[in-house]
Amino acid sequence: MIKLKKLITEKQELGGAMIEKIRLLTSQNAHNMARLTLAKEMRSKILMKNYEALMVLHTKFRDMNDLKDARNRLDKDLFRIAKKTYSNYDIIKSVF
Numbered sequence: 667m668i669k670l671k672k673l674i675t676e677k678q679e680l681g682g683a684m685i686e687k688i689r690l691l692t693s694q695n696a697h698n699m700a701r702l703t704l705a706k707e708m709r710s711k712i713l714m715k716n717y718e719a720l721m722v723l724h725t726k727f728r729d730m731n732d733l734k735d736a737r738n739r740l741d742k743d744l745f746r747i748a749k750k751t752y753s754n755y756d757i758i759k760s761v762f
Contacts, residue, residue, distance in 0.1 A: 677753040680707065689761040698724060698737070700762065701744060708747055716740050
């Protein structure tokens with residue numbers, strides 16, 4: 667039997683403090699950490715592990731150019747889930 671709770675989901679609003687934290691990380695050129703922060707806030711274990719692995723590779727190679735395609739593919743999932751989850755998605759997307 668399908669529970670009604672799973673069928674009706676109301677979008678949440680990401681708090682202003684968290685949006686500001688993500689904005690600051692982005693302005694400090696910590697783009698991967700900003701994405702990881704959003705993934706943690708959404709409690710997406712898969713995305714968290716993937717962004718952590720991306721950060722390890724970025725530290726190892728000291729170059730993000732070769733890793734941008736991988737990050738773009740992860741971003742598609744991250745922002746798709748964020749759009750379904752948060753009512754203030756446009757504000758969230760604008761701070762990246």
